[in-house]
Amino acid sequence: MNELSLDEKVRAWVRPEVLGMSAYHVQDSDGLIKLDAMENPYSIPDGLIDDWLACLRECSLNRYPDPSASTLRTAVRRCNFIPDSAEILFGNGSDELIQIILMTVASPQAVILAPSPSFVMYRQIANSLGLRFVAVDLEPDGFGLDLQAMLSAIERHRPAVVFLAYPNNPTGNLFDRTEIEAVLEAAPGLVVLDEAYAPFANASFMAQLPHHDNLLVMRTVSKLGLAGLRLGFLAGPPAWIEQFDKIRLPYNINILTQVSAEFAIDHYSIFEDQTRMICTERERIFTELSALPTLRVFPTRANFILFKLENRESNDVFAALKNAGVLIKNMGSAGGSLANCLRVTVGTVEENNAFVDELRKVLSSQGQ
Numbered sequence: 001m002n003e004l005s006l007d008e009k010v011r012a013w014v015r016p017e018v019l020g021m022s023a024y025h026v027q028d029s030d031g032l033i034k035l036d037a038m039e040n041p042y043s044i045p046d047g048l049i050d051d052w053l054a055c056l057r058e059c060s061l062n063r064y065p066d067p068s069a070s071t072l073r074t075a076v077r078r079c080n081f082i083p084d085s086a087e088i089l090f091g092n093g094s095d096e097l098i099q100i101i102l103m104t105v106a107s108p109q110a111v112i113l114a115p116s117p118s119f120v121m122y123r124q125i126a127n128s129l130g131l132r133f134v135a136v137d138l139e140p141d142g143f144g145l146d147l148q149a150m151l152s153a154i155e156r157h158r159p160a161v162v163f164l165a166y167p168n169n170p171t172g173n174l175f176d177r178t179e180i181e182a183v184l185e186a187a188p189g190l191v192v193l194d195e196a197y198a199p200f201a202n203a204s205f206m207a208q209l210p211h212h213d214n215l216l217v218m219r220t221v222s223k224l225g226l227a228g229l230r231l232g233f234l235a236g237p238p239a240w241i242e243q244f245d246k247i248r249l250p251y252n253i254n255i256l257t258q259v260s261a262e263f264a265i266d267h268y269s270i271f272e273d274q275t276r277m278i279c280t281e282r283e284r285i286f287t288e289l290s291a292l293p294t295l296r297v298f299p300t301r302a303n304f305i306l307f308k309l310e311n312r313e314s315n316d317v318f319a320a321l322k323n324a325g326v327l328i329k330n331m332g333s334a335g336g337s338l339a340n341c342l343r344v345t346v347g348t349v350e351e352n353n354a355f356v357d358e359l360r361k362v363l364s365s366q367g368q
């Protein structure tokens with residue numbers, strides 16, 4: 001006998017923090033020019049597809065993958081200039097690494113701290129684990145770190161982990177290096193530098209790893225051009241990595257990903273060329289947007305551009321662009337310093353032109 005309805009059973013057994021969450025929402029992009037998710041618009045060149053498939057043909061899908069991904073490990077170390085003293089841990093995307101880090105430190109009193117606005121998964125994953133999340137507002141003008149506020153929050157909350165995205169998402173800027181150093185000095189626990197946009201930034205804390213025993217540097221191949229593979233890695237002191245490795249599920253990096261990523265690293269210049277094209281386009285689109293009246297465009301070191309509408313609602317402009325076939329990201333619903341902000345990913349020349357043309361049309365029409 002069970003008197004409870006299905007809905008009541010779900011409410012009775014699912015943790016309250018999970019009931020209170022909403023799942024990460026991915027926009028439907030069917031038939032649209034997709035400039036919403038910081039993907040690289042280019043794929044592996046046609047001429048190389050057969051070579052890639054030949055590598056995949058060698059994979060034994062009946063066997064578990066190499067649990068330590070050792071061939072890939074050597075290649076990743078080499079192409080990311082990871083200091084010899086650091087160890088690395090792979091994740092199924094850097095999202096999984098964030099989850100592994102937080103599961104490792106998840107005690108009832110643990111606090112996770114990050115600036116706001118920043119990457120939403122820090123908060124989402126902290127919430128999913130029932131951890132307390134403290135957000136410290138960035139400076140409203142220009143989105144730099146508010147160092148005094150960061151330092152006093154660190155002193156008050158003694159966070160287990162501080163996340164700093166470098167460059168930051170969704171704002172695109174790099175925080176000041178000496179301010180990050182000050183956070184590293186003050187933080188009692190870990191500081192994770194999330195370098196998802198490193199390929200576009202020409203700035204990194206990787207070389208600082210030997211100088212801080214609480215620094216972790218996290219990267220991903222997603223923004224580089226391999227978002228479909230789901231591969232991220234974390235570099236840091238072996239004593240920390242050893243603990244995270246106990247939480248990692250044994251075969252988290254599948255064999256198709258391992259072999260494809262090795263192939264990509266063997267042909268790394270392709271991605272460097274694509275990255276260079278994206279950065280050139282970023283500068284061009286930045287200039288074009290900056291020339292439009294009633295827009296404030298924020299400087300960026302990533303593969304996306306954040307801009308603010310001065311006399312229009314971001315909801316309206318987002319919807320009008322989507323109607324015209326261009327999908328970007330509406331950040332305005334977050335409110336606060338992101339009110340009426342939109343974020344556009346840098347695409348191909350044609351995609352970027354279509355976006356700028358449509359935006360120009362939308363802004364010159366009267367709007368409601």
Ligand SMILES: *Cc1c(COP(=O)(O)O)cnc(C)c1O
Binds near residue numbers: 038094165168230
């Ligand atoms: C996109 C993004 C990630 C997620 O990367 P995956 O490896 O695709 O999970 C992590 N951090 C930041 C700041 C991002 O923008």
